[in-house]
Amino acid sequence: MKNTGVLTGGLILGNKLSAMQAAGDPVKIAVIGCGDRGTGIMNILNGMPGQFRVTSVCDVLDFRLAAAQKLNKTGALKTYTDYRKLLEDKEVEAVIVAVPLHLHYPIGADVIRSGRHLYLEKTMTYTIEQALELVALMKGRDNQVLQVGHQYRYSPLYYRVKEMINKGYLGKVTQVDCRWDRNGNWRRPVPDPALERAINWRMYKEYSGGLVAELLSHQIDFINWAFDTHPQEFFATGGIDVFKDGRETYDNVQLMLRYPDQGLIGNFGAMCGNAHDGYLFKIKGTLGTVSLLTDQGMFYPEKKLLSEKGTIDGVTGATRIVWNKEGGTPILPEPTKDGTWYAFNDFYQKIQRKELPDSNVFTGARTAISVHLANQALYSKKICGWDNGYKIG
Amino acid sequence: MKKNLLPGTVFLVLLLCAFGQQQLLRRFELKGYAQGTTYSIVYYAPDSLVSLSQTDSLLQRFDRSVSLYQPNSLICRFNRSAKGIRIDETFRVLVERVLQISRATGGLVDPTVKPLVDAWGFGVVKPGHDPGKEDVKNLLRNVGAGKIGLKGDFLYKTKPGVQLDLNGIAQGYSVDLLASLLERHHIHNYLVELGGELRVKGRKPGNGPFKVGIEGISGDDLDPAPMRKVIEPGDGAITTSGNYRKHHAAGGKQISHLMNPLTGYPVQNELISVTVYARDAITADGYDNGFMAMGLKRTLNFLSKRKDMGAYIVYRRPDGLIADTATNFFKGY
Numbered sequence: 221m222k223n224t225g226v227l228t229g230g231l232i233l234g235n236k237l238s239a240m241q242a243a244g245d246p247v248k249i250a251v252i253g254c255g256d257r258g259t260g261i262m263n264i265l266n267g268m269p270g271q272f273r274v275t276s277v278c279d280v281l282d283f284r285l286a287a288a289q290k291l292n293k294t295g296a297l298k299t300y301t302d303y304r305k306l307l308e309d310k311e312v313e314a315v316i317v318a319v320p321l322h323l324h325y326p327i328g329a330d331v332i333r334s335g336r337h338l339y340l341e342k343t344m345t346y347t348i349e350q351a352l353e354l355v356a357l358m359k360g361r362d363n364q365v366l367q368v369g370h371q372y373r374y375s376p377l378y379y380r381v382k383e384m385i386n387k388g389y390l391g392k393v394t395q396v397d398c399r400w401d402r403n404g405n406w407r408r409p410v411p412d413p414a415l416e417r418a419i420n421w422r423m424y425k426e427y428s429g430g431l432v433a434e435l436l437s438h439q440i441d442f443i444n445w446a447f448d449t450h451p452q453e454f455f456a457t458g459g460i461d462v463f464k465d466g467r468e469t470y471d472n473v474q475l476m477l478r479y480p481d482q483g484l485i486g487n488f489g490a491m492c493g494n495a496h497d498g499y500l501f502k503i504k505g506t507l508g509t510v511s512l513l514t515d516q517g518m519f520y521p522e523k524k525l526l527s528e529k530g531t532i533d534g535v536t537g538a539t540r541i542v543w544n545k546e547g548g549t550p551i552l553p554e555p556t557k558d559g560t561w562y563a564f565n566d567f568y569q570k571i572q573r574k575e576l577p578d579s580n581v582f583t584g585a586r587t588a589i590s591v592h593l594a595n596q597a598l599y600s601k602k603i604c605g606w607d608n609g610y611k612i613g
Numbered sequence: 614m615k616k617n618l619l620p621g622t623v624f625l626v627l628l629l630c631a632f633g634q635q636q637l638l639r640r641f642e643l644k645g646y647a648q649g650t651t652y653s654i655v656y657y658a659p660d661s662l663v664s665l666s667q668t669d670s671l672l673q674r675f676d677r678s679v680s681l682y683q684p685n686s687l688i689c690r691f692n693r694s695a696k697g698i699r700i701d702e703t704f705r706v707l708v709e710r711v712l713q714i715s716r717a718t719g720g721l722v723d724p725t726v727k728p729l730v731d732a733w734g735f736g737v738v739k740p741g742h743d744p745g746k747e748d749v750k751n752l753l754r755n756v757g758a759g760k761i762g763l764k765g766d767f768l769y770k771t772k773p774g775v776q777l778d779l780n781g782i783a784q785g786y787s788v789d790l791l792a793s794l795l796e797r798h799h800i801h802n803y804l805v806e807l808g809g810e811l812r813v814k815g816r817k818p819g820n821g822p823f824k825v826g827i828e829g830i831s832g833d834d835l836d837p838a839p840m841r842k843v844i845e846p847g848d849g850a851i852t853t854s855g856n857y858r859k860h861h862a863a864g865g866k867q868i869s870h871l872m873n874p875l876t877g878y879p880v881q882n883e884l885i886s887v888t889v890y891a892r893d894a895i896t897a898d899g900y901d902n903g904f905m906a907m908g909l910k911r912t913l914n915f916l917s918k919r920k921d922m923g924a925y926i927v928y929r930r931p932d933g934l935i936a937d938t939a940t941n942f943f944k945g946y
Binding site: 384387389508519532533534535536537538539549551 | 650653655784804806808809810811813817823824825826827828835836840843851852853854855856857858886888
């Protein structure tokens with residue numbers, strides 16, 4: 221039934237196509253990794269019954285499987301503790317992988333080899349080699365969709381900002397300022413001390429790329445995508461400065477990335493010792509600044525724009541609605557939904573059309589390599605550089 | 614000898630005074646936030662005679678009278694009332710003026726337009742969908758300037774469902790009130806701007822006229838088009854009404870926020886924006902929406918008989934191209 225829909229749909233263009241697909245069967249999807257992110261995604265999918273039906277879940281921790289089971293609205297889920305068993309389930313058409321970073325590649329690669337569509341959480345892979353291997357693995361698999369979970373940039377707000385950048389509304393952009401701060405230890409509660417490393421894997425280098433991979437990767441990825449670039453030089457500093465609690469990954473990091481083809485400097489910082497800025501994302505050009513939250517954004521034109529016509533003392537025009545006293549203008553009239561909703565909406569479309577998603581294995585690899593080189597600079601206290609020998613795309 | 618010197622000395626002293634006064638005029642700028650938008654005042658005076666707290670409190674008082682965004686404002690209380698309420702001076706001036714303009718424009722300016730504004734999705738509360746034919750017919754039962762009136766300071770309505778929206782004229786009047794505040798403090802060289810409506814008086818020191826830009830109509834605040842014109846209006850008010858910024862899509866069409874109170878449907882004609890000159894901003898602002906509803910021909914005809922007003926009009930030609938035209942006051946720019 222669904223195949224027929226796709227075939228017919230292929231002959232029709234534009235919005236009619238999406239209308240037809242909404243009538244098709246939902247994609248049967250499995251979740252591997254039922255921690256905060258895995259169950260968070262399940263919550264979103266509960267609101268998209270026309271597009272996805274979660275059929276099975278996998279986690280190494282029993283209490284998480286039980287929690288995931290409870291969360292599901294459409295009857296009993298098949299549960300697995302070994303993801304390879306899950307992949308033998310013929311019913312599964314697509315798989316969400318939301319496991320610790322060091323497992324992204326081995327599990328993700330097995331999902332791809334099994335022929336399923338894959339929604340792989342960010343950062344795409346833990347190492348540079350794994351990123352390149354995944355790119356190689358996807359070669360020739362045009363009917364399989366691999367989408368990487370940089371969900372924020374799927375919101376219409378971030379598409380609009382990319383468009384503003386590309387159309388030159390911001391002028392020449394020379395700096396971006398990004399922060400993702402919190403005031404807290406970034407730990408999850410551990411019911412049994414034996415599970416410390418399994419649950420708080422973000423604290424340990426063996427499994428995690430720390431704040432850079434878990435948080436700053438979103439903004440690094442957006443800059444890569446919006447400017448179609450990647451950093452060449454990586455400068456970084458950091459330490460375990462707030463929570464000396466046995467963790468290995470830094471709780472205070474600052475990156476300076478250089479994009480010579482763009483004449484651009486990227487400042488990316490994250491910490492666990494101050495929450496005032498929280499999420500901050502500013503893109504600064506000669507004509508104006510974009511300031512972004514995850515769901516809303518403002519544009520602040522540079523003051524000189526008005527004075528270009530000589531000295532004007534006032535401007536008459538239809539009333540302009542402003543949000544704040546600094547004269548900024550909202551980029552979109554209303555706040556957007558959670559980025560995950562848009563990301564999965566598009567994942568569904570791409571599965572139907574067998575098209576390359578916007579957050580794909582190539583952009584995912586570029587970002588994974590950027591994150592890895594930033595962490596290399598951070599932990600080795602050396603300036604690192606992009607090797608132009610990396611074969612992506 | 615002494616006697617002969619006196620006239621010359623007096624002249625010299627007077628000259629110095631005059632010169633000194635000129636020298637003493639300094640530029641002051643107030644920038645604030647009101648009515649969901651920004652305002653700015655530039656004035657030239659010997660000292661900072663008017664402060665931001667004064668203009669802010671004037672505008673807050675104004676909102677308590679006629680803002681639809683304040684549930685306890687007089688206008689909201691009137692709208693909720695069955696028969697009407699006692700109103701204040703600000704509200705009364707606005708109602709008298711808008712009724713006068715309503716008559717002059719054959720009902721195309723109408724203060725009772727609120728049910729239509731709300732139904733078409735431009736009010737404080739947004740409805741889920743656009744109104745149908747029957748809805749519009751029903752809404753029009755509560756629309757019409759004849760359905761309200763003043764008895765002293767009592768503003769009455771003939772039907773409980775009659776509701777006012779003075780947003781088309783109130784902004785202009787608030788600009789006039791700011792200008793009056795400056796005048797009361799003996800400031801005679803100023804430019805007041807609120808939400809794109811302006812009041813100008815006098816000149817800048819060094820005798821330069823105030824220059825006012827007429828905004829481009831791209832409607833994209835993120836990529837503003839260059840100014841269409843830069844004018845030197847002299848003493849008076851300049852306001853603009855346009856459908857290029859505030860509209861929404863419905864049924865594949867762009868819907869204007871300006872309502873035609875006679876038909877009950879959003880205004881749809883060739884006009885994109887009208888910039889009006891008049892002696893005060895209540896007049897300019899009071900008429901500009903009416904001109905948008907009148908369309909090009911009727912507006913030009915209307916203004917040909919008025920010596921005290923002028924307009925600069927941007928419109929779409931039948932072939933789709935954007936054109937502009939101007940009446941007396943704006944000719945020469």
